[in-house]
Amino acid sequence: YRDMSFLKNALDTKVFSDKLTIVENPFVPGAYGSAPFDDEGVLPSERLIVDQGILRGLFLSTYTGRKLSMETTGNAGGPFNLFFRNRDEASEPTLVSLLHRMDRGLLITETMGQGINLTTGDYSQGASGFWVENGEICYPVENITVAGNLRDMFLGFDAMAEDYDLNGVVRCGSTLLAEMTVAGS
Structure with missing residues (x-):
C-alpha cells in the first residue's frame, strides 16, 4: 500500500519458477509456527501462497488489508508454517544429490550483512561456503559477495533438497538457483 515492494501488483502473476509451490x-x-489466531485475534487459514510459481496470496493484517481494499488474511505478526514444495523433477532427497x-x-553456508532492498528487489550479501566441482566439495570460500535481484533469483529456482x-x-x-553473481578475491 506504500508502493515500496518489488512485488507491487504481482498478485496472480508469475513470480517464482513454475517448479515451486508455497503453502x-x-x-x-x-x-513452532502454529497458532489459533494472529496478533489481532483473527483466525488464520491454511492457504496457497504460491501455486506453481504464481503468487496467489499476500500476508495482510486488518490495517494493511484495509489500505489495499482487501480482507485480512489473519497474518498480523507474520506468516505461519510456510511449506516450500517442489515438483518431482525439481526434488533431490539430500544435499549431496543436490550438489x-x-x-x-x-554452496553458500553463511551470509553476512543486510543487503536486501525490498523496494527494488536488489540483493547483495557477504557470504562464505564451499566451491563445488563435479558435484563434490573442493575447498572453502570466504569473504565473497553474492548478488542478484530477487525476481531473477525466484524465477531461477531450479531444485530443492528434502533437508x-x-x-x-x-x-x-x-535450494539450487540457476545463477547469481559471485565476486571476491
Missing part, C-alpha cells in the same frame, strides 16, 4: 498452514500440531545436480558452483529444518516457521530445504 501456509497455521494448524500443524506442535509446530551432484549442480555439478559446478558455490528441511523442522524448527522454524519456514520449511524449505537447501
Whole structure:
C-alpha cells in the first residue's frame, strides 16, 4: 500500500519458477509456527501462497488489508508454517544429490550483512561456503559477495533438497538457483 515492494501488483502473476509451490498452514500440531489466531485475534487459514510459481496470496493484517481494499488474511505478526514444495523433477532427497545436480558452483553456508532492498528487489550479501566441482566439495570460500535481484533469483529456482529444518516457521530445504553473481578475491 506504500508502493515500496518489488512485488507491487504481482498478485496472480508469475513470480517464482513454475517448479515451486508455497503453502501456509497455521494448524500443524506442535509446530513452532502454529497458532489459533494472529496478533489481532483473527483466525488464520491454511492457504496457497504460491501455486506453481504464481503468487496467489499476500500476508495482510486488518490495517494493511484495509489500505489495499482487501480482507485480512489473519497474518498480523507474520506468516505461519510456510511449506516450500517442489515438483518431482525439481526434488533431490539430500544435499549431496543436490550438489551432484549442480555439478559446478558455490554452496553458500553463511551470509553476512543486510543487503536486501525490498523496494527494488536488489540483493547483495557477504557470504562464505564451499566451491563445488563435479558435484563434490573442493575447498572453502570466504569473504565473497553474492548478488542478484530477487525476481531473477525466484524465477531461477531450479531444485530443492528434502533437508528441511523442522524448527522454524519456514520449511524449505537447501535450494539450487540457476545463477547469481559471485565476486571476491
